[in-house]
Amino acid sequence: MGLDNNFSGVRRSKRTQAEAEAAVRVLIEWAGDDPNREGLIDTPERVARSYRELFAGYAADPREYLKRTFEEVGGYDELVVLKNIRVVTFCEHHMLPVIGRAHVGYLPTNRVVGISKLARVVHGFARRLQIQEKLTAEIAEAIQEILEPQGVGVVVEAEHSCMTLRGVNTLGSTLTTSRLLGVIRDDARSREEFLGMVRRA
Ligand SMILES: Nc1nc2c(ncn2[C@@H]2O[C@H](COP(=O)(O)OP(=O)(O)OP(=O)(O)O)[C@@H](O)[C@H]2O)c(=O)[nH]1
Numbered sequence: 001m002g003l004d005n006n007f008s009g010v011r012r013s014k015r016t017q018a019e020a021e022a023a024v025r026v027l028i029e030w031a032g033d034d035p036n037r038e039g040l041i042d043t044p045e046r047v048a049r050s051y052r053e054l055f056a057g058y059a060a061d062p063r064e065y066l067k068r069t070f071e072e073v074g075g076y077d078e079l080v081v082l083k084n085i086r087v088v089t090f091c092e093h094h095m096l097p098v099i100g101r102a103h104v105g106y107l108p109t110n111r112v113v114g115i116s117k118l119a120r121v122v123h124g125f126a127r128r129l130q131i132q133e134k135l136t137a138e139i140a141e142a143i144q145e146i147l148e149p150q151g152v153g154v155v156v157e158a159e160h161s162c163m164t165l166r167g168v169n170t171l172g173s174t175l176t177t178s179r180l181l182g183v184i185r186d187d188a189r190s191r192e193e194f195l196g197m198v199r200r201a
Pocket residue numbers: 091092093130131132133160162163167168
């Protein structure tokens with residue numbers, strides 16, 4: 001069965017906790033250690049439990065967080081920008097942590113969302129195996145689809161452990177990605193205003 005590469009809704013796992021633990025035991029042995037020694041005996045269970053938490057994004061559709069909106073905003077029609085949302089995700093190539101921050105903004109039409117929901121959307125898409133470009137686009141597109149604002153801007157800056165701790169070993173390098181939609185992409189003033197706010201993050 002081919003899986004939809006652009007899938008971003010809920011996905012239920014067919015694998016059990018016991019199978020996940022057995023896989024971790026294999027990795028420990030493969031690395032050269034003894035999964036039965038005292039220090040490692042509970043490790044497969046802990047690893048499976050941490051992965052359950054770190055990959056919790058598959059259990060919910062982040063779009064749902066955006067469905068509770070407030071319409072009474074007193075005619076507020078300026079940019080709303082939430083900066084420095086902590087991002088912890090895992091690169092889909094190496095399953096190693098990608099750690100950074102996201103800046104999310106939108107120009108409302110008549111509906112605004114509770115600000116915590118912007119962070120929940122970021123976390124919902126981040127707690128999956130990702131590439132940063134896709135994560136950035138998914139956050140922006142979910143906000144566009146559900147809130148139908150005049151524009152959306154998402155910037156993600158993150159450090160990829162697969163580059164900084166191994167491989168090319170570029171300690172300290174960060175990757176910046178952005179997805180701009182609507183007037184934040186097309187209108188020079190809105191775009192500058194959003195990017196200016198992000199630059200001062
Ligand atoms: N575009 C993009 N690339 C990523 C992301 N995370 C990791 N990568 C890259 O994915 C690539 C995978 O390349 P491969 O050559 O298949 O893997 P590799 O042999 O482990 O590569 P090295 O990391 O160069 O040792 C690497 O260049 C990673 O730096 C991401 O979020 N976006």
